[in-house]
Amino acid sequence: MREPTDLIQFSSVNFAYGQSTIFRNLDVGFAAGKVTAIMGGSGSGKTTILKLIGGQARPQQGEVICEASAVNKMTHRELFAYRKRIGMLFQFGALFTDLNVFENVAFPLREQASLPETAVRDLVLMKLHAVGLRGASRLMPAELSGGMARRVALARAIALDPSLMLYDEPFTGLDPISTAITGNLIRTLNDALGITSIFVTHDIKASFKVADEVVLLSRGSVTARGKPSDLLESNDPLVRQFVNGEVDGPVPFHVSSKPYREDLGLEHVRG
Amino acid sequence: MERSNVDLWVGVFVAAGIGALLFLALKAGNVDSIMKAEGYKVSAEFDNIGGLKAKAPVKSAGVIVGRVESVTFNNQSLRALVQLNLDKQFQFPADSSVSILTSGLLGDQFVGIDPGGALENLEGGDRVRITQSAIVLEKVIGQFLYGKMSEKNTD
Amino acid sequence: MTFVRKMLSRLGRASIDSIWKLGEASVFMGRVVSRSSIILRRPSLLVAEIHFAGVLSLVIIIVSGLFVGLVLGLQGYETLKRYGSTGAVGTLVALSLVRELGPVVSALLFASRAGSAITAKIGIMKTTEQLSAMEMMAVDPHARVVAPMFWGGFISMPLLAAIFSAMGIVGGYLITVVVIGVDSGAFWSQMQTSVDFHHDILNGVIKSVVFGTAVSAIAVYEGYASVPTAEGVSRAVTRTVVTSALAVLALDFVLTAFMFTGAH
Known part of the structure; x- marks a missing residue:
């Protein structure tokens, strides 16, 4: 899944918060000069990818590489020098509330x-x-x-004037007009400044309109990736479920549990 | 708030804080303990110092002229040895006497200097010869009662 | 047996947790202090935090100091009247304030006014990702946010304690001399003969510096370590006030034991 033109490359990244594994052997690259959308359900580790790219989180195993240097091995000083070339938009802006x-x-x-x-x-x-x-x-x-x-x-x-822009859920909580404005800005900035953009979202409509490429995450690894039009025509059941927003499918409605009747005490376990 | 406003208020605050410290040091505390005034030390021996403590004032004619530096026991003479630190601007004749007095009936004890008539003055390191010990209340009461009883007996 | 075992293991867990937390806080404070040169390069950051911690606490300190002084004067007068030495009320007010009440009460007020505000401010910055945003702009929040706040509190606290004591003495003067009619000369002169600069005032200042350091450190640490949710921040604020109060009272005991026992 990696190309030589990739600006950012993840190679067999393992990452876990305490007991819960987020990524297992994640291999993914992000093309330079393109707008890439990272999509996936809640809790699929979308935001964590941005943290790994920005060096705010370090993988337990594997490497995150940007232009031949491993982000996860940088010293404090190197990391700060590297971050000066990154712009990041946080989910709710994260503006400093005491400054105008x-x-x-x-x-x-x-x-x-x-x-x-x-x-x-x-x-x-x-x-x-x-x-x-x-x-x-x-x-x-x-x-x-x-x-x-x-x-x-x-x-x-x-x-x-960063060379890489990261967006964390740029469309969450916006009305349709603001969503369109933000999507348009992401696209325009990317093209006008000639930078690389990566954004994380679960807004299908807005992201398919803006992105050059879409990466669909599920269960700690990449399920599908491709141009928006390719994903729309995909026959993969998980992609179909996600794109069409179906209630049940490969991602089940119910969290795995004991049988319903047993939990209610209507049926005793035999043996 | 505007930057200049913040600066102003912080300035007021710091000035008030330093002012309060100065107030405590100068108005509530004793100034002479800060500026350890140039002084000279004289010593005196007493049979009994009562409750005299280091840092107690030394007064002459009611004016503070110095402080008690230390209170120790002289093992040769078996008396109390008191070091006095007197302010340099106050000079006393060499034959002045010192006594231990009490402010009020139950107040703190201090050292009083009664100037003598000699032409030479006390100098640093001198020892004051004439001393009067503290009046110990128990003794006074005891003597008073004893006197009363002997009065009765003679009647 | 199992009950004892359970209690012991719970005690063990609590001990390990608190030692772990203490270590974490020390590492954090080491990082903050070692990156404090920013306040020399950009004094305006420090000035803003002195405003936040000190100036905004000024009203409560002045008012409380005045009232504590009024009460001390009144109570002291009533007690000393029985022994006919009401002139000593100045001594009583001044010594109680300078040695104990000034540093301790102003530290408790400082913890609940400024300490809680510092924790809340850092906690909210964390919750709303402002600290993360700063990190991603290659700005170290330890230096840019935490260090000025810590030093702002550190500087403000001794000044507040001095203002508190001074206001208390003024309050004592007002109630005993102006209202009741104790002799003004006796009030001040007795105070001056018994309040020693080194032994009383300086030791009081040392106490307030120690308390200021403790409360400021607790406040910034709790804010930085807070769980980044609304509930987490409110818990952190509560912890700041409670931990600060306990720390101030415990430190006060230790310092008092060192300072005022043994010396005459």
Whole structure:
């Protein structure tokens, strides 16, 4: 599943939170310059993939490789140098609540580069303009709608012109218009800046519209991957269940348990 | 809140804190214990010091002129040896006498200096010859009762 | 037998857990302190946290200090009146405040006002992924967020304790001298002869520094280690207040035993 053009490569990654295994022997690559959507049901480890890429979590086994260097073996200093090239959009924006919109976007600029104040102002206004919120620069995060907060967070994530953008559930909790705006921004930014984008979602409609490629995760490994159109035509029962949103299928409705009658005490176990 | 406003309030706060510390040091505490004033040490021996403790004030004519440095026992003379630290700006004749006094009936004990008439002054390291011990209340009461009884007997 | 066994193993588990937590907190604080140079490079971060921990606690400290002083003055006067030495009320008020009540009560108030706010702020930043976001922007939250908060609390606490004691003495003065009519000269002079700078005031300041360090460290650690949910943060805030109070009282005993026994 790995290609030489991949920017990020996972090779036989094992990862577990305590007792619960998330990934077993995960091999997957993410193409440079493309928009890749990672999809899967709740608890399939979608967000964990982003954490592994960002170095916020380390696999118990295997390697996460970005441009020939293993992210999971970086020192604190190397990791921070590597993260300066990554922009990440968190699920609910993760804006700093005590700073206004302008200062939120200016934050990475002030922390990472010692630019003169006028340059900071120009850059911040440019980034805010790119997400259409130049007019909101004096508002506090509490005064923004969910969609606006997401866009401010996006402006902040691209403040340092990253070469890789990660999006954690960018469409969750957004109305149809905001969803369309966000999807459009992901696509436009990717193409205009020539960067690589990876996003995690379970919103079929929005992601199929935006992504070049879709990776479907289930039970700790990749179940299917391909262009959105390929997945729509797939005959794999799990893909069909996921794409069409069916209640029962390979992913059962019931969590595995003892027989119903036995749990209710209507039937005694014999022997 | 605006940045300059935060700065202002923090400035007020720090100034108030330092002001409070100064207030405690200067108004509530005794200033001379901070600026260990230049002093000279003289010693005196007493038969009984009562409850005198180190750091008790040394007064002359009611004014604090120094503090008790230490209270020890002289094993040769078998008396109490008291070191006094006197402020350099106060000079006393060499034949001055010291006594142990009590502020009020039950108050703390302090050392009183009664100036003598000699032309030379006490200097650092000198020993004051004339001393009067603390009045021990039990003894006074005992003597009083004893006197009363002997009065009765003579009647 | 099984009951004893169960209780013993529960005790063992609790001991291991608390030692583990203490170790974790020490490592965390080591990391925070070692990355504290940021407050020298960017003093404005520290100033903001002194505002957060100190200035916002100022009102409660001033009001409580005043009332504690009023009560001490009143109670002290009533007691000393029986012995006819009401002039000593200044001594009583000042010594109680400077040695004990100033550092201890202001530390308890500081824990419940500033300590809980610090825990909540860090906990909420964790819950809303602000700390993760910072890490992904290659900014170390230990240095950028936690260190200024810790040092802000560290600096604020002794100042608050001094203000508390000073306000208490003012309160004692108001009730005994101004209201009841104790002689003002006796009030101050008796206070001054018995309150020693090194022995009383300096030791009180040392206490408040120790308490400030303990409460600030507990507050930032509990915030950082909180479970990132609304419930987790509220539990962490409660733990900060309870742990701080216990730590302050225990440390006070230890410090008092060292400072005020043996010396005359």
